[in-house]
Amino acid sequence: MVARSFQFGLAILILLAWGAIPVTAGEADVVAVEVTRGADGNYAFAVTVRHDDAGWDHYADRWEVVAPDGTVLGTRVLLHPHVDEQPFTRSLTGVVIPKSIRRVRVRAHDKVHGLGGMEKEVVLPQ
Numbered sequence: 001m002v003a004r005s006f007q008f009g010l011a012i013l014i015l016l017a018w019g020a021i022p023v024t025a026g027e028a029d030v031v032a033v034e035v036t037r038g039a040d041g042n043y044a045f046a047v048t049v050r051h052d053d054a055g056w057d058h059y060a061d062r063w064e065v066v067a068p069d070g071t072v073l074g075t076r077v078l079l080h081p082h083v084d085e086q087p088f089t090r091s092l093t094g095v096v097i098p099k100s101i102r103r104v105r106v107r108a109h110d111k112v113h114g115l116g117g118m119e120k121e122v123v124l125p126q
Contacts, residue, residue, distance in 0.1 A: 027116045032120070042094050053082050053083045057112075067098075073097055076092040
């Protein structure tokens with residue numbers, strides 16, 4: 001049984017090396033979040049995303065600020081691939097968040113996998 005498992009694993013590695021099985025970028029991960037509260041009470045987010053962008057058909061195309069109940073409070077659309085800039089940081093200002101919300105999640109989206117990568121939960125400065 002161990003020998004058969006080893007042979008299967010070896011076969012997969014050989015196919016990967018020959019390019020017979022396509023290797024694609026995984027899901028987009030949020031790796032860092034900085035949040036500040038402005039004098040007007042609105043928030044600014046600087047979010048760092050990591051994704052193995054592979055070109056126009058597969059890249060991280062947005063990140064979102066999400067309330068605990070799942071409501072999307074802000075979205076930063078990413079208009080192009082960042083193939084040679086990984087990870088990358090982009091900002092969003094003027095995010096209106098109700099005073100009753102103390103924490104938000106930040107998640108990223110890519111054109112192939114959608115949502116599903118690593119998210120970050122942040123406590124909002126008061």
